[in-house]
Amino acid sequence: MTGAAAAGPSPPHAPYRSFPPIAELAVAAMILVIIGGIYLAAHLPNAISLTPAVVLLVVAALLLVADVVLLVRIRDFAWERFRQVAGWALVGYLVIAGMIGYAFIYDGTRGSQLVVLVAMLGVFAVVVPLLLGFSVARYQPVSADDDGNP
Amino acid sequence: MTNDGESVAAVILPAVGLGPAHPRPDFQIVPTRGIPIVAAAVVALIAAIATNQLWALDFFHVVGGGLWTGVDLFVGLVLGPIIGRMSIPARVEFSIRFMPKMLLIMPTLVTMTLASGWQLARHLGDLSASSTNHSWLVASYIVVGAMATIAIGVLEPANLGVLFELKKPRPDGELIAKLMRRFVYTAGITGLMQVATLIIMTRVATA
Numbered sequence: 001m002t003g004a005a006a007a008g009p010s011p012p013h014a015p016y017r018s019f020p021p022i023a024e025l026a027v028a029a030m031i032l033v034i035i036g037g038i039y040l041a042a043h044l045p046n047a048i049s050l051t052p053a054v055v056l057l058v059v060a061a062l063l064l065v066a067d068v069v070l071l072v073r074i075r076d077f078a079w080e081r082f083r084q085v086a087g088w089a090l091v092g093y094l095v096i097a098g099m100i101g102y103a104f105i106y107d108g109t110r111g112s113q114l115v116v117l118v119a120m121l122g123v124f125a126v127v128v129p130l131l132l133g134f135s136v137a138r139y140q141p142v143s144a145d146d147d148g149n150p
Numbered sequence: 151m152t153n154d155g156e157s158v159a160a161v162i163l164p165a166v167g168l169g170p171a172h173p174r175p176d177f178q179i180v181p182t183r184g185i186p187i188v189a190a191a192v193v194a195l196i197a198a199i200a201t202n203q204l205w206a207l208d209f210f211h212v213v214g215g216g217l218w219t220g221v222d223l224f225v226g227l228v229l230g231p232i233i234g235r236m237s238i239p240a241r242v243e244f245s246i247r248f249m250p251k252m253l254l255i256m257p258t259l260v261t262m263t264l265a266s267g268w269q270l271a272r273h274l275g276d277l278s279a280s281s282t283n284h285s286w287l288v289a290s291y292i293v294v295g296a297m298a299t300i301a302i303g304v305l306e307p308a309n310l311g312v313l314f315e316l317k318k319p320r321p322d323g324e325l326i327a328k329l330m331r332r333f334v335y336t337a338g339i340t341g342l343m344q345v346a347t348l349i350i351m352t353r354v355a356t357a
Binding site: 023026027030031034035037038041042043044045046081085088092095096099100102103106107128131132135136139140 | 180192196199200257261265268269272277278279287288291292295298299302303306307308310311314315322325
């Protein structure tokens with residue numbers, strides 16, 4: 001039995017149901033870390049002010065946290081499908097983020113620049129799987145094995 | 151039409167209300183047969199970066215970049231308009247065969263191109279702010295950043311959405327058409343942006 005069946009009327013058919021702006025927030029967070037990454041990459045290997053990159057990183061991280069909060073509050077959602085897609089995407093994007101991080105370390109990036117870069121890669125590696133998992137699960141029905149709750 | 155094509159059409163047509171119901175053919179969202187090829191490409195890429203050999207880095211950047219640009223332009227500007235004029239059942243049948251392959255090919259090409267490109271720029275001294283190519287490189291970061299945003303934020307979710315919809319016992323033809331339209335439009339936009347990449351890269355190569 002799904003959460004919907006237990007709690008009351010079923011939600012509208014998945015493709016036509018409205019959700020909080022989870023995809024939009026995820027894309028915004030992704031754009032911020034990409035801009036931060038471009039800013040840092042454009043100045044490497046020179047020492048530069050990290051303030052713009054840190055500001056972008058903090059805002060992106062806050063957007064990611066807000067996104068997760070909005071996501072876990074959704075009921076009657078295909079969480080099983082979300083976990084399946086986001087889980088595999090996380091594996092893929094951790095490999096990609098790991099490769100980028102490896103390239104920067106290999107090239108001699110150190111200290112606070114490396115910390116900011118790794119943190120940006122961390123946000124990127126989490127926000128993309130979240131976006132992909134949500135984008136698929138939003139159109140999926142809640143399966144019989146899934147209670148529709150996170 | 152082949153037997154395989156007939157069986158796919160037999161399934162797709164009823165799904166969009168155009169014919170009698172038949173069992174759906176199964177397909178893999180991620181074609182596992184292609185994963186060893188992807189793994190081999192990634193291992194070779196890591197070896198190229200670790201050994202820092204100019205030829206290997208150049209090979210990965212030129213081959214990966216050429217294919218990435220070519221595929222983007224071809225899908226966005228040639229295949230896209232053709233798909234847009236196809237009937238929904240034909241689009242769906244095409245998607246079943248096309249989209250899973252793109253799911254492996256594109257991320258592999260992008261990773262190959264960007265990782266080797268960064269290392270190549272470092273090898274040639276183009277990362278230095280004093281390099282004559284530096285401003286072109288920064289321009290390429292911006293173009294790639296914009297393309298990545300479109301690809302990851304719009305194109306890839308649409309691709310996955312179509313594939314998972316096609317896995318349903320009765321796929322929603324309207325939803326598939328909507329997501330396919332999104333896929334084709336964004337592929338067209340990234341295709342056009344690849345023209346900017348071509349200009350930047352040929353400027354860098356001839357500076």
